[in-house]
Amino acid sequence: MNLRDYTSLLAELRAAYAARSPRSAALNEQAQRVLVDGGSHTLRLTQPFPPRIAAAHGAWVTDEDGHKLLDFWQGHLANILGHNPEVVTAALSQALADGMGLQTGFTERYQVEAAELLCARTGAERVRFTTSGTLATMYAILLARAFTGRDMVLKVGGGWHGAQPWALKGIGYDRAEGYQHIETAGLPSAVCEEVVVSRFNDPEMLRDHFGQWGDRAACFIVEPFMGAGGFMPATREYIQTARELATQYGAALIFDEVIAGFRFRAGDVGALYGVRPDLATFGKIIGGGMPVAAVAGRADIMNLAGRAGGSRVKFSGGTYSGHPASMLATKTILRYLVEHEADIYPRLAALGERARAILEDAFAQEGFYARCTGGGNDALPGSSVFMLHFPHEEGHPLDAPDDVFDPAVCDVALNGDVLQLALLLEDVHVTHGHGAVSTAHTGEDLAFLDAACRNVARRLKEARG
Ligand SMILES: Cc1ncc(COP(=O)(O)O)c(C=O)c1O
Numbered sequence: 001m002n003l004r005d006y007t008s009l010l011a012e013l014r015a016a017y018a019a020r021s022p023r024s025a026a027l028n029e030q031a032q033r034v035l036v037d038g039g040s041h042t043l044r045l046t047q048p049f050p051p052r053i054a055a056a057h058g059a060w061v062t063d064e065d066g067h068k069l070l071d072f073w074q075g076h077l078a079n080i081l082g083h084n085p086e087v088v089t090a091a092l093s094q095a096l097a098d099g100m101g102l103q104t105g106f107t108e109r110y111q112v113e114a115a116e117l118l119c120a121r122t123g124a125e126r127v128r129f130t131t132s133g134t135l136a137t138m139y140a141i142l143l144a145r146a147f148t149g150r151d152m153v154l155k156v157g158g159g160w161h162g163a164q165p166w167a168l169k170g171i172g173y174d175r176a177e178g179y180q181h182i183e184t185a186g187l188p189s190a191v192c193e194e195v196v197v198s199r200f201n202d203p204e205m206l207r208d209h210f211g212q213w214g215d216r217a218a219c220f221i222v223e224p225f226m227g228a229g230g231f232m233p234a235t236r237e238y239i240q241t242a243r244e245l246a247t248q249y250g251a252a253l254i255f256d257e258v259i260a261g262f263r264f265r266a267g268d269v270g271a272l273y274g275v276r277p278d279l280a281t282f283g284k285i286i287g288g289g290m291p292v293a294a295v296a297g298r299a300d301i302m303n304l305a306g307r308a309g310g311s312r313v314k315f316s317g318g319t320y321s322g323h324p325a326s327m328l329a330t331k332t333i334l335r336y337l338v339e340h341e342a343d344i345y346p347r348l349a350a351l352g353e354r355a356r357a358i359l360e361d362a363f364a365q366e367g368f369y370a371r372c373t374g375g376g377n378d379a380l381p382g383s384s385v386f387m388l389h390f391p392h393e394e395g396h397p398l399d400a401p402d403d404v405f406d407p408a409v410c411d412v413a414l415n416g417d418v419l420q421l422a423l424l425l426e427d428v429h430v431t432h433g434h435g436a437v438s439t440a441h442t443g444e445d446l447a448f449l450d451a452a453c454r455n456v457a458r459r460l461k462e463a464r465g
Contacts, residue, residue, distance in 0.1 A: 044431075272381070278301060288330055
């Protein structure tokens with residue numbers, strides 16, 4: 001293993017970045033006095049300080065220092081049509097002009113229409129909206145535990161389902177513990193023991209785990225397309241095995257489609273595997289830029305949250321659940337994606353493939369072996385996402401999170417802060433090597449990415465000497 005030291009390169013990049021961004025720097029100082037680390041989402045608080053964004057449109061954002069940044073992070077992967085798509089902003093502006101209540105505390109028709117679209121496109125029988133993917137996965141697990149009367153939760157290493165109690169084990173790769181690591185202080189110890197972590201895309205391990213704990217398992221929660229854990233599609237065999245085992249052992253199968261839902265087609269991705277989960281969670285794209293998430297699935301499980309099920313599960317909603325403006329955005333984007341499905345998804349797939357090729361080639365040109373995950377497979381068609389990796393050796397399979405986050409396999413330090421800062425200096429924004437194209441990205445934008453990556457690769461080469 002060749003663990004490189006990027007200390008001096010990072011210092012050089014940070015100094016160059018600080019010099020060109022005085023307003024973001026000043027805002028950061030101000031922010032540090034009142035916000036933990038200067039903001040409200042750890043991932044966004046890059047060092048030495050994040051660019052503070054003043055405006056956003058399509059594929060680009062503008063920071064407080066006036067830099068126009070080509071953005072591949074796209075609203076934390078929510079903006080499939082780019083920033084501020086007119087179809088959504090126009091609907092919101094019109095509705096507000098017509099007197100729509102921003103937050104009424106009542107219920108209205110938009111969420112009915114949004115739920116109809118969501119059910120029609122995912123095969124779910126019932127849906128309930130909430131305000132974040134984190135809450136959605138927490139409620140889905142609560143429902144599964146109540147439905148089965150069991151405690152244990154099976155998940156996969158690297159699977160990120162938000163920071164909620166049953167999802168805080170086995171997220172980040174830990175050199176000593178692999179994916180058995182507890183990610184936070186303060187968790188009840190019972191929760192830690194109730195969560196069993198297995199390896200993504202490893203049907204044999206899943207079989208073993210069900211064999212060992214199946215009659216105590218409330219659910220298996222998995223992303224059919226692994227998001228933060230490495231942007232990898234599950235194999236057909238893996239998803240089919242998951243379905244069979246969950247059915248055999250009487251556990252609920254939960255697909256977490258917070259990233260994948262409506263990203264590969266105007267609907268769920270479970271359908272592309274020919275597999276229906278018992279429950280699914282959605283978020284990001286379905287909000288059209290507003291904070292919306294959903295739990296959707298079998299009526300007999302979902303109804304535990306309602307009168308028909310004796311309201312046994314306290315998935316009763318929060319102040320902003322079913323927020324009218326958010327529900328209007330959801331209904332609007334879902335309808336748009338359904339109506340334009342035939343144009344949008346092939347275009348995204350082509351742009352995504354081009355982006356992945358650009359990233360790999362630009363670094364290869366300067367002698368860096370780079371590989372992108374994010375492509376589809378025989379179940380998932382082309383994909384709009386990418387995650388760049390620098391494996392130490394050619395030919396290593398990149399099928400599971402531990403393949404890409406183990407520093408013994410990939411140069412993890414390089415596609416962290418180093419790459420992000422070096423690209424920001426070229427006016428390109430990706431987060432830790434990963435991102436997505438939107439329909440707002442053009443061929444010209446990808447040429448801009450190409451030039452930026454080449455400059456970064458040259459800079460890295462010079463730094464290595
Ligand atoms: C697969 C998956 N599930 C759940 C979540 C949590 O969603 P949110 O950030 O909206 O709480 C995320 C967030 O990135 C996610 O990627």
